[in-house]
Amino acid sequence: DARVTQTPRHKVTEMGQEVTMRCQPILGHNTVFWYRQTMMQGLELLAYFRNRAPLDDSGMPKDRFSAEMPDATLATLKIQPSEPRDSAVYFCASGPSRGRSGNTIYFGEGSWLTVV
Amino acid sequence: QKEVEQNSGPLSVPEGAIASLNCTYSDRGSQSFFWYRQYSGKSPELIMSIYSNGDKEDGRFTAQLNKASQYVSLLIRDSQPSDSATYLCAVNVNYGGATNKLIFGTGTLLAVQP
Numbered sequence: 001d002a003r004v005t006q007t008p009r010h011k012v013t014e015m016g017q018e019v020t021m022r023c024q025p026i027l028g029h030n031t032v033f034w035y036r037q038t039m040m041q042g043l044e045l046l047a048y049f050r051n052r053a054p055l056d057d058s059g060m061p062k063d064r065f066s067a068e069m070p071d072a073t074l075a076t077l078k079i080q081p082s083e084p085r086d087s088a089v090y091f092c093a094s095g096p097s098r099g100r101s102g103n104t105i106y107f108g109e110g111s112w113l114t115v116v
Numbered sequence: 117q118k119e120v121e122q123n124s125g126p127l128s129v130p131e132g133a134i135a136s137l138n139c140t141y142s143d144r145g146s147q148s149f150f151w152y153r154q155y156s157g158k159s160p161e162l163i164m165s166i167y168s169n170g171d172k173e174d175g176r177f178t179a180q181l182n183k184a185s186q187y188v189s190l191l192i193r194d195s196q197p198s199d200s201a202t203y204l205c206a207v208n209v210n211y212g213g214a215t216n217k218l219i220f221g222t223g224t225l226l227a228v229q230p
Contacts, residue, residue: 033218042222043160043204056217091159104150105218107159 002026004108006092012114018080021111023092024073032075033093033105034060034067043091049075082115089113119143120207122221130229135192137224139205142186148208149181149188154223155201164190195228202226 005024013019025032034046047057047067057067064083069075079086089112095105121140129135137151148167152160166172166179166188178191188207192199202223209219 035220043220045217045219048217104162104165106162109159 004092004094004106006090006108006111008111009109010112010114012116013082015083015115016081017115018078019082019086019113019115020079021077021090021092021113023075023077023094023108025075025092025094026106027073029094029096029106030072031095031105032069033095034075034077035091035093035107037089037091037110038087046077046090079113082113084115087114118221119209119219120205120221122203122205122224124222125225126227127224128227128229129195131195131197133195133228135195135199135226135228137190137192137203137205137226139188139190139207139221140186141188141205141207141209143207143209144183144186145210146183146207147210149179150206150208150218151177151179151188151190152204152206152220153201154204160204160220192226195226197228197230200226200228 007022030051032049035043037043046060048055049069052069066078089110091107091110093105093107119142151164153163154160164179166181169181172179176193180189202225204223205221206218209217
């Protein structure tokens with residue numbers, strides 16, 4: 001059963017602490033997305049990788065957020081230092097990136113972050 | 117203007133009725149359109165994709181695309197209480213070169229009343 005795996009599922013941390021979220025994309029998928037979802041803003045695209053290379057991170061606050069893909073099986077999203085306004089659900093998604101179906105992406109279960 | 121717009125709802129329909137969900141988008145060059153369903157506390161799951169003008173049917177779901185009007189819709193026939201969820205419209209937006217981003221609307225909350 002192929003699926004996107006995210007850790008941690010839930011995280012409560014104090015303001016100022018570093019938070020690292022991890023994602024294992026579906027095997028064979030070469031595009032990876034990080035989205036943030038809040039009630040007010042909905043799903044916002046933070047970063048987008050293809051073949052491990054960052055193609056777009058314009059939606060990500062650069063001063064505190066960073067996203068990387070150390071290898072094809074791992075994507076990370078780091079927040080340092082975290083702030084209460086970062087409280088949200090962070091979703092990782094992956095897709096095959098070939099032909100029309102390459103635009104289809106599949107979501108992980110999300111990392112629920114609360115910064116107090 | 118937002119790139120993908122949806123009415124937030126809630127859209128309330130009785131069980132057995134047809135639910136009609138609508139979405140408009142701003143990028144005329146978009147070629148790929150998707151509907152995702154998201155239950156409360158869960159992640160979005162893909163239910164339909166559509167690439168050409170016209171209708172595409174899959175079971176009780178029909179996606180409709182009109183590129184000239186920049187409009188995509190989802191019809192759910194014989195609505196069931198289990199269809200109650202937030203429906204997210206997603207559009208592939210080309211930012212030039214190899215950059216192709218999937219942008220989501222804020223979603224429409226559907227409530228099917230038994």
